[in-house]
Amino acid sequence: MQYAVPAWDLPSVPVLGTGQQFPVRHIYCVGRNYAEHAKEMGGDATKEPPFFFTKAADSVVPIVAPAVGRIAYPMATRNFHHELELVVAIGKSGANVKAADANGLIFGYAVGLDMTRRDLQNDMREKKRPWDIGKSFTQAAPIASIHPIGQTGVLTRGEVTLLVNGERRQHGDLADMVWDVPHMLEFLSKLYRLEPGDLVFTGTPAGVGAVNVGDRLEGRIDGLTPLTIDIVAPTA
16 A cells, blocks of 8 residues: 655744745744743743744744734633744754843744643643643644844834634733743753754733634734634634
């Protein structure tokens, strides 16, 4: 019996104003990097070093404004949550990088959503098992176009806001991060060699909550292209 292995295209994200694509190699996410969000999730990030989980690269959903993305309500959950985040795109290799040098690895920034099957995540957490099924699934990582760092400069502050059906759900500032991006990359690069094509989701402010079919999510971070998605019914 013969079969053909499909030649999958690497997922990629448009780079704003260049006509180029950023091929995605790996997605790293930092947990509980805003103190108020850590509290709402039952933790205290001020007492913890950063910790990380991953998403599959093919969970990326690139959305080019002014288009509105369509994200299907995922299978196996009844508690589907939004988490708005600054995404850092890595453009250079580095391991055991010092915080003082970490910005040199950054290619650019984007607005992203760490969509989460919260009931599955909570169940795994209670059983002290990995979070994978709660965090890594089809369409789990919508992302807007990447802004090259040469256009934005290094981002250290700026409002982070998520609206659901026009009503504000999440609000904070990049300056509220417990671990800023350079120190986050220092920790992460002790665990993995960072490579061009990696995306790092940097944590979410307080106010995460459930979304339903028919909801529209609008994510904004000062100076970056906003991200808008509609939650739609799954296809059969």
